[in-house]
Amino acid sequence: MTMHVRVRFAPSPTGTLHIGSARTALFNWLYARHTQGTLVLRIEDTDQKRSDPKFLDDILESLRWLGIQPDEGPIHQSRRLELYRAKAEGLLKSGRAQRQEGAVVMPIEPRVISFTDVIHGRIDTDATLLKDIVLIKSDGTPTYNFACVVDDADMRITHIIRGDDHIANTPKQIILYEALGAAPPLFAHIPLIVDEARARLSKRKGATSVLEFRDEGFLSEGIVNFLTLLGWSPKDNREIIPVEETIRLFDVKDVKKTAAQFNAEKLTWVNAQQIKRLTPERLLALLLPRLQAKGWVTAQTNQAWLLQLARVFQGRLHTLAEIETLADFCFTDDFSYQAQAVEKHLRKNGTVKELALLKERLASAPAFDAQTVETATRGLVAELGKPAGELIHPARVAITGREVSPGLFEVMALLGRDKTLLRLERAIRSLT
């Protein structure tokens, strides 16, 4: 008979959900799922001045988007003030605590406080170095440490998985557990994520909040996979891991002790890998809001065609947002031609004539799938006796306006015969 694991994630709604906090939430969730335990979401909003409902919304939405579903909660500390006062009152009555200038304070006896951290091992603290513990402030609100311990005891939390910036709080909290007559849970202090300068991850460089990453086109799978690899590893050199597999393998005790640096390039790579693993249907569903926002897609847009588009771009996207800059020519004829591309590939002797020949071939091609179009084009290339690129590159510029695009034949097939011929014609006319 093993103990039923109960863990909690306890954010303060004083800011958006930070990527570092998201990782703490993720590790709690992974451990809960791994052990078939329970994840409690607790909102630490006793500081009414700094708490804001809009941040609570952000946190809830971030967790939902990441797929981190709490089993219980959210439970708001601000609605439990009576409980903290009652517990403090009890400590006052038993003589463990005393009133000082309106606050309730608990003195600390000189001794050594020890606990065994799941990740760090045994940590001893000389309690004479600690100051008396304030339980209830003079304004009647509980301190962080007191509310936290009262709740963790009340909610029967068995494992506290949190950032290792809380190590210093732990001895005080252990004293509080004892005073409250509760057994302390197990503590697992996970290292913080730091930024490129090895400092605490800050807002300065790029995105730090979960929803910002979402808006920049990262998949929740990408963020989760990347965060999973920060401080934990499956030990078999795998990098791209489905979350179900992580749940199967994850154990907090395997989390590394060292702070991990956030690395945007690796995140981008992981994200691209996750995009490649999406079904085209799912990729399209994720792309759709962006395409709609651009005004490129309406309810009338052909679904099969959109699916084809998703397939064409799937292997090239690092983020969903890239579709906005890569695919404009697929949705509108009103795209701009890159001057440099025109100069390099279209303004050459013979180009007009060759494009005209290509147009004829494509007009009479028996079908317009990528295969057929390629056969027709290469047939012409062979007759002209030139390197394939000398026809393909000008055609690409004529059709997409740019030097870089997905494979030309895929693009032609995607656009269809009419548009392809029209754009070739347009280029020919502008050159003569």
Next chain:
RNA sequence: GGCCCCAUCGUCUAGCCUGGCCCAGGACGUCAGGUUCUCAGCCUGAAGACACCGGUUCGAAUCCGGUUGGGGCCA
């Protein structure tokens, strides 16, 4: 400043507990080559680390001590 935590390629990590299989493996990034119509992708290869000093041991990335460096909490 006091106390605490940490220390493997530029970065994420495997190995460390249970010393020899490690002149240290993988991944991102970088560089070179290959593949394709461009780019991306994919494939191959290269450079690249056990912070330092001492101890224990036949033998240390692995154990112990110190130093240095980074981070955290409190002030």
